[in-house]
Amino acid sequence: MVKNILGLLAVAVAVVVLLPTTVGTPVTGAVAIAAVLLALGLVVAGVKTVPQGQQWTIERFGRYTRTLTPGLGLIIPFIDVVGTKLSMMESVLDVPAQGVISSDNVAITADAVVFYRVDDAAAAAYQVERLEDAILNLSTTNLRSVLGSLELDAMLSNREVINARLLDAMDAATSPWGVKITRVEIRDLSMPPEIQDAMKLQMTAERKRRAMVTEAQGRREAEVAIAEGEKTAAVLRAEGEREAAFKLAEAREREAAAEARATEDVSRAIAGGxxxxxxxxxxxxxxxxxxxxxxxxxxxxxxxxxxxxxxxxxxxxxxxxxxxxxxx
Structure with missing residues (x-):
C-alpha cells in the first residue's frame, strides 16, 4: 500500500520535472504550480478510504475487478472507478401493510420487518438490481403466500412458526444475491371490527364452556368420593357385623356346651337314682x-x-x- 502511494508521488514528480523539458520552455511558477496540482490530483484520485462497515466494488472499463474492504485502498486513476458502495452491517427493511385472505376466507392486514445482511458485496451489486426493492417485493410475496395458507386461528397462535417459514423461504431466495436474511418478524395482524366482535363472543363462549366442564368434573369427583366413602363404610359395617356374629355364635356355642355338660351331669345323677x-x-x-x-x-x-x-x-x-x- 505504501509502495503504491510512493509510486504515485514519483509519477507526479516526474511529470513536474519532465513536462517543461519536453515542451522546451523554461520552468515558470505557473507551470510548476499546475504540475503540483496535477500530481496531487492523481494521488487523490488513486487513493480511496473505505469506512468501517462498508465495501466498495471497483470496475475497470465497466467490468468488476475487485472489492475494497474497510481502510485505505488504491486504484488506478481514470481507469478504475468505484462501482457500488455497499453497507455490510445488518439492516432493517420495513414491509408495508398487506391485505391477506386466510384459508378460511377472513380478510386481515399484516405487516412485518425484515433484518438482512450483505455477505458478498460483488453478488449484491451485480446479481440483482435495486437490492432493497427486490427484498421488499420478495417479502410481500412470501408474506401473502404463507399467511394465505393458514386459518385465522393458526395465524394468531403460531407467529413463531410463521416467522420461521418466512425466514427459510426468503433466505433461500436471497442466497444467490449474497444476502443473508437474519430475521423476519410479523409485527401486526389486524382484522375488521366485525371479526374482532365475533372472536370476543367465541372467547366468551369458550370460557363458559370450560367453566361448565370444570364444574361438571368437580361434581363427578365429589360424587365418586362420596360413593367410595359409602362403599368403604358399608364394607366396614359388614366386617363389623360379621365379627359380631362370629363372637355371638362363639358365645352361644360355649353356652350350649356348658348347658350340655350340665345336662349330662344331671342325666348321670338321675341315672344313679x-x-x-x-x-x-x-x-x-x-x-x-x-x-x-x-x-x-x-x-x-x-x-x-x-x-x-x-x-x-x-x-x-x-x-x-x-x-x-x-x-x-
Missing part, C-alpha cells in the same frame, strides 16, 4: 321361666298359674343336693 338332681334341674328351669315372664311383662301385677309350693320344693331340693354334696 338321685332325685335331688331332678329337682335341681326342674327348679333351675322354673326360675329361668319366671325371669323371662317378669322381663317381658311391664305391669306390676303378674298372674302365675303355678303353685308356690313348687318353687319351695325345688329350692328345698337344691339345698338338700348341696348339703349332700358337702357331706364327707
Amino acid at each position: 338321685n332325685e335331688q338332681a331332678v329337682q335341681y334341674f326342674l327348679g333351675l328351669k322354673y326360675v329361668e321361666a319366671l325371669k323371662e315372664i317378669g322381663t317381658a311383662n311391664n305391669s306390676k301385677l303378674v298372674l302365675m298359674p303355678l303353685e308356690a309350693s313348687g318353687i319351695t320344693g325345688a329350692v328345698a331340693g337344691i339345698s338338700e343336693l348341696l348339703n349332700h354334696k358337702n357331706q364327707p
Whole structure:
C-alpha cells in the first residue's frame, strides 16, 4: 500500500520535472504550480478510504475487478472507478401493510420487518438490481403466500412458526444475491371490527364452556368420593357385623356346651337314682321361666298359674343336693 502511494508521488514528480523539458520552455511558477496540482490530483484520485462497515466494488472499463474492504485502498486513476458502495452491517427493511385472505376466507392486514445482511458485496451489486426493492417485493410475496395458507386461528397462535417459514423461504431466495436474511418478524395482524366482535363472543363462549366442564368434573369427583366413602363404610359395617356374629355364635356355642355338660351331669345323677338332681334341674328351669315372664311383662301385677309350693320344693331340693354334696 505504501509502495503504491510512493509510486504515485514519483509519477507526479516526474511529470513536474519532465513536462517543461519536453515542451522546451523554461520552468515558470505557473507551470510548476499546475504540475503540483496535477500530481496531487492523481494521488487523490488513486487513493480511496473505505469506512468501517462498508465495501466498495471497483470496475475497470465497466467490468468488476475487485472489492475494497474497510481502510485505505488504491486504484488506478481514470481507469478504475468505484462501482457500488455497499453497507455490510445488518439492516432493517420495513414491509408495508398487506391485505391477506386466510384459508378460511377472513380478510386481515399484516405487516412485518425484515433484518438482512450483505455477505458478498460483488453478488449484491451485480446479481440483482435495486437490492432493497427486490427484498421488499420478495417479502410481500412470501408474506401473502404463507399467511394465505393458514386459518385465522393458526395465524394468531403460531407467529413463531410463521416467522420461521418466512425466514427459510426468503433466505433461500436471497442466497444467490449474497444476502443473508437474519430475521423476519410479523409485527401486526389486524382484522375488521366485525371479526374482532365475533372472536370476543367465541372467547366468551369458550370460557363458559370450560367453566361448565370444570364444574361438571368437580361434581363427578365429589360424587365418586362420596360413593367410595359409602362403599368403604358399608364394607366396614359388614366386617363389623360379621365379627359380631362370629363372637355371638362363639358365645352361644360355649353356652350350649356348658348347658350340655350340665345336662349330662344331671342325666348321670338321675341315672344313679338321685332325685335331688331332678329337682335341681326342674327348679333351675322354673326360675329361668319366671325371669323371662317378669322381663317381658311391664305391669306390676303378674298372674302365675303355678303353685308356690313348687318353687319351695325345688329350692328345698337344691339345698338338700348341696348339703349332700358337702357331706364327707
